[in-house]
Amino acid sequence: MGYPGIWMTESESVIYRVVPKCACSTIGQIMFYSDHGRFFDGDIHDAKDGLHKWARPESQDPITRNVQEHGSYAFTCVRNPYSRILSSFFDKICGIQRNGKRYRGNLVPLLTYKYGVEVGGDDGKGEFDQIRSFRRFLLFARDTIRWRRPMDPDIHWSAMSGHISTFVANGGTYDRIIWTERFNEGMAQVLDAIETPHAVVLDDIPRFNESEGHGPKRAHPVEAYFDDLSMHLVYEIYKRDFDLFGYDFEDPSNRQPVGEIDLDEVHAQLTG
Known part of the structure; x- marks a missing residue:
């Protein structure tokens, strides 16, 4: 199966598992910027270079090696x-x-x-x-x-846990899962944990909502x-998304998470 949906900076500073409809355009642009000091001109999903993607055959060997060695900080992002x-x-x-x-x-x-x-x-x-x-x-x-x-x-509407599980099932380990609803807080924690060729100032990063x-x-x-x-x-x-990622099933008006994400539990539940 490999590692579908995995993006990695060319500097190998960070690995990200794409989950559709969960700020993936903004995250991809931040990764691109952190390597090159500029944003990709267009939709980051269309980028054919400047960012390792599992869908690019030439990226598969470096991604596989990195994941198997846990050579980079790995994260993903979820949404209510x-x-x-x-x-x-x-x-x-x-x-x-x-x-x-x-x-x-x-x-x-x-x-x-x-x-x-x-x-x-x-x-x-x-x-x-x-x-x-x-x-x-x-x-x-x-x-x-x-x-x-x-x-x-x-x-775009299959469960987030299904997307996230492909990385775990093939030996990957997440260092953090962030919430779209608390994006700056979570992304700041990711950036604090890694070293990038170019500094990223989150407050200066636009939101790349390509579906808007x-x-x-x-x-x-x-x-x-x-x-x-x-x-x-x-x-x-x-059900598994609500349970693993701390969202409130009882109240659709409450977008914010109501519980913490237990990474050990995520890995245990999504292995295999």
């Missing part, structure tokens, strides 16, 4: 499951992507036909019932994760999208 699945809906389902097309081609027509999901028309700018459509999308997300029907689960503007604006607070049934579905899908 309620906010993350909602963000995935507005970005990937309702939004028009950077290439000017819908995400994954026929995915939205399938959702419209099989689940009755509306997305605001061809350009994503029309009015529609966001709450009703999101709850129908949630049924679809549950079906993909629970039964892998009508398709395999997408990386793809879809319609969220019209309601997070908690409005989740009734008892949808909360049950979220718990069915993300």
Whole structure:
């Protein structure tokens, strides 16, 4: 399997496991800046050099060696499951992507036909019932994760623990897991623990939200999208995420973590 989703600075100062919809664009740009003293011009996901990525064949040997030796500080970042699945809906389902097309081609027509999901028309700018459509999308997300029907689960709404586990299962060890909701605090702890060719001043780093503007604006607070049934579905899908990463299942309006992350428990639960 190797180490899918792993990024590493060319200086090997730090290793990061990408988790979609969890500040990955900003983290990637910080890593790039820490090596080169400048930001990547464009979406960091498109960078073909300047940053080791497992998806680049030439990066696989140095990443493998480093992980197996635990040669670098390794971390990842998580997000409240309620906010993350909602963000995935507005970005990937309702939004028009950077290439000017819908995400994954026929995915939205399938959702419209099989689940009755509306997305605001061809350009994503029309009015529609966001709450009703999101709850129908949630049924679809549950079906993909629970039964892998009508398709395999997408990386943007599959469980964070699943992404994070691939690193652990193949011998990797996390030194820290940070929360998106306390990003500066967590990222500062990471930067304090490593040495980089260029100093990073977090207060000067912009937020690289590459999905912003793809879809319609969220019209309601997070908690409005989740009734008892949808909360049950979220718990069915993300129970391990709530448990391991300290988030509050009982209150969708509370984005902040309510418990600490026990790294020993994370490694024990996600090994194998």
